[in-house]
Amino acid sequence: MERLSAFDAGFLQAEDADRHVSLAVGAVSVLEGPMPxxxxxxxxxxxxxxxIPRFRQVVRPQPFDIGAPAWVDDPDFDLSHHVHFAALPHPGDDEALFRFTAEAMEPRLDRERPLWQCWIIEGLAHDRWAMLMKVHHSIGDGIATMHILAGLCDGAAEANGGTYVDAIRAAHEPEPQGFSLPKPTLNPARWAAAARDIATAAVKTVGVTVEGALQIVNGLIRSGGGSPLLGPVSTMRRYSAVHVPMASVETVCQAFDVTINDVALAAITDSFRAALLRRGEQPRHDSLRTLVPVSVRSNDALGTADNRVSLMLPxxxxxxxxxxxQLRTVHRRLTRAKAGGQRRAGNAAVAAIKLVPYALSSRTVRTLTGLPQRGVVTLAxxxxxxxxxxxMMGRTVLHMYPIPPVALRLRAGVxxxxxxxxxxxxxxxxxxxFPDVDELAFGIKKAVACLVSAARRPGPGRSGLTLLHPSVAYL
Known part of the structure; x- marks a missing residue:
């Protein structure tokens, strides 16, 4: 019997705290036809x-939450409870697909069954079809979910080794240097110097972590200033998506010496600025505190279905x-957030949860997620x-669209x-x-196009650095 970590179980508790939300994540794969x-x-x-073991298991809570819930095999497992068929109405365009995606993601997954669904969708225009996978966040974070989805593709064994998330930047970035014991020495003259070095390194390590923790706490409790993007949500959702050429993003990265994540967040910035202006709001420097999850998953844990993330709140x-x-400011702020220890502090908090008795940690998480959060405005x-x-089944996957949840009073997530x-x-x-989801999507695409135009204009501040592969440019 395998038990959920307190962190994984926290997604179930956060869902329980608001009857209007479903904490399932998902992805839509659009495939060329004909559909099998x-x-x-x-x-x-x-x-x-x-x-996939998790797809055959259900969550079994312990009485009175005295222990963490357990993953146990479902004795009544029936694949037909999880795999469904749908047909889009004519003309089967992207708008119809996105509308169906929103409706399929709205209901909560049944906790009496394994926490996933698969929708096979026909009727897309241009001889295409689609598959929507819906998985509860308690099963895994984005990287774990992508690794699970890799197993559904043809040649999965080869795919996992060479094409999926096997080289994320978080797995290669060394952790901030802490301190280590010096090599043993018999020279008393060096003992005092070694002790001083250890004390200095320890103070520096603790200081960086504490600074990051204070930044996170401040971000969570500080009010978002009455943002129209923050507040209670209904049970209904809207969904939209856009894709931009990776070559265009690389052009911006090389021109301004930034990462893919910097470009993505800058595009999101510009589109949310337009969304605020459409609502008659004058954007302020503190209008869009954003939850940015950061993977702390190592390569040897890619096949583990769980959540291994820290966070930043720029x-x-x-x-x-x-x-x-906007792009330069995003780059500076993310660099400062990483240097300030937010990632380390978030990781330390997640690790600390494991040391607390589950009855206490679960009650704490349930209480905190039930409070009206006012500091963070959106998720990216x-x-x-x-x-x-x-x-997949001999058909080419033309596009993949990720689906984030909406929860904790955040009215939009990317x-x-x-x-x-x-x-x-x-x-x-x-x-x-937030009815203008399509405008938000279009604004992101427009912002990337404008950054590409700026990158191609001659000017100062350009860089000829070679860009890391997209899958490693996590931050």
Whole structure:
């Protein structure tokens, strides 16, 4: 019997705290046609789906929360409870697909069954079809979910080794240097120097972590200033997505010496600035405190289904009108956030949860997630995806669209996914309070295009650095 970590179980508790939210994440794969026979498709996909242990297990809570819930095999497992068929109405365009995606993601997953669903969708224009995977966040974070989805593709064994998330930057970036014991020595003259070095390193390490922790706490408790993007949500959702050429993003990265994540967040900044202006709000420097999850997953844990993330809480510079200045400011703020220890502090907090008795940690998480959070305004999560175009049941996967959840009073969330030769932005919003989701998506695409134009103009501050592969440019 395998138990959920307190962190994984926290997603179930956060969902319990607000009856209007579902903390499932997902991805839509658009494939070229023709679609295989449905029975043949279910048989082929079912075999692959059942290789994933979590897809055959249910969550069993402990009485009175005295211990963490457990993953146990479902004795009544029935694949037909999880794999569904849908057909889009004519003309089967992207708008119809996105509308169906929002509706499919709205209901909570049934906790009496394994926490996932698969929708096979026909009727897309241009001889295409789609598959939507919906997985509860308690099963895994974005990288874990992408690794699970890799197993559904043709040649999964080869794909996992060469095309999926096997080289994320977080796995290669060394942790901030702490301190280590010096080599043993018999020279008393060196003992005092060694002790001084250890004390200095320890103080520096603790200081950086504490500074990061204070920044995170301040970001969580400080009010977002009554932002119209923050507040109660309904049970209904809207969804939209756009993709931009990875080559265009690389052009911006090379010109301004920034990462893919910097470019993505700058584009999100510009589009949210326009969203605030549409609402009659004058964007301020503190209008868009953003939750940016950061992977702390090592390469040897890619196949583990769980959540291994820390976080940063930067302000995105929506107060700046110039797109290049937005990009430079995003880069500076993320660099400062990393240097200030936010990632380390978040990771330390997650590790500390494991040391606290589950009854206490679960009650704490439930209490905190039930409070009306007012500091963070939106979510922007970056998931490195497949580097090569994938095949599923012999059909080419043309596009992959990530689907983030909406929760904790955040009325809009953005997930960023690199797939093949494009960078994809998937946006989920509350149906009632954020109806302009398509404008938000279009604004992101427009901002990237404007940054590409700026990168191609001669001017100071250009860099000829070679860009890391998209899947490693996590931050």
């Amino acid at each position: 026979d449905f029975a043949e498709l279910v048989a082929g996909m079912g075999e692959r789906l059942l290789r 302000y995105l510079p929506v107060d700046k009108a110039d797109r290049v200045e 999560t970056n998931v490195p995806g497949p580097r090569q175009q994938m095949q 997930a960023i996914l690199s797939y093949h030769d494009e960078l994809v932005f998937g946006i989920t919003t509350d149906f009632d309070t």
